[in-house]
Amino acid sequence: MPQVSITDLVAGVRAGCAIGFPTDTVPALAALPERADLIFATKQRSQDKPLILMGAKAEDLWAYVMGTEEEWRVWQQVAAKYWAGALTLVLPASDRVPKAMNPTDPTTIGVRVPQSAIAQEILAQTGPLATTSANLSGQPPLKTMAEIAAQFPNVLTLQTSDSGIGVPSTVAKWMGSGWVILRQGAIVLEI
Numbered sequence: 001m002p003q004v005s006i007t008d009l010v011a012g013v014r015a016g017c018a019i020g021f022p023t024d025t026v027p028a029l030a031a032l033p034e035r036a037d038l039i040f041a042t043k044q045r046s047q048d049k050p051l052i053l054m055g056a057k058a059e060d061l062w063a064y065v066m067g068t069e070e071e072w073r074v075w076q077q078v079a080a081k082y083w084a085g086a087l088t089l090v091l092p093a094s095d096r097v098p099k100a101m102n103p104t105d106p107t108t109i110g111v112r113v114p115q116s117a118i119a120q121e122i123l124a125q126t127g128p129l130a131t132t133s134a135n136l137s138g139q140p141p142l143k144t145m146a147e148i149a150a151q152f153p154n155v156l157t158l159q160t161s162d163s164g165i166g167v168p169s170t171v172a173k174w175m176g177s178g179w180v181i182l183r184q185g186a187i188v189l190e191i
Helices: 005-015 037-043 069-083 116-127 145-151
Strands: 020-023 028-031 052-054 087-092 106-114 129-133 157-160 170-174 179-185
Touching: 005 020, 005 116, 005 157, 020 116, 020 145, 069 087, 069 106, 069 170, 116 129, 129 145, 145 157
Parallel strands: 020 157, 052 106, 087 170
Antiparallel strands: 020 028, 028 129, 052 129, 087 106, 170 179
16 A cells, blocks of 8 residues: 555544554554454464554553552553653553453553654544554564555555654553563663
């Protein structure tokens, strides 16, 4: 598919297509959360590797997680310090998360707000999207929209030369009383 404008990209994802766009880290493949199966199929990704729910702002994501009042306080403090940015928080999932997002462990969900004006503009129009790096599973992340368009001809990609820093987000999982780093990326979480 050709590279398209933000308007056409938003219309495409709303119509159920997989899309590609730049973020502050590596470019993302994305779909509506209930169509997360598109991403697993496109990437040839194992279903035991969950996707990230990306939103334009923290308030867009909180309905997808659940916890105690104390946990909420901790999570919101961390989000206020590091978002928008290259930090993915893996938290207990609420019943709003479609099973397609994390087929083998629907009890957790990774959430992130990117520090990218383009990504935030797209997400503000679509609502939170299921996302992951743009690449075939096990391969290095693609760095440009042209590379994504070439490797994934069935994915609508944004017409832009913007790209991220090329380093994935840090992934921190909440373990009930503290954080465990699952993947060290661009952010060093002070825990």
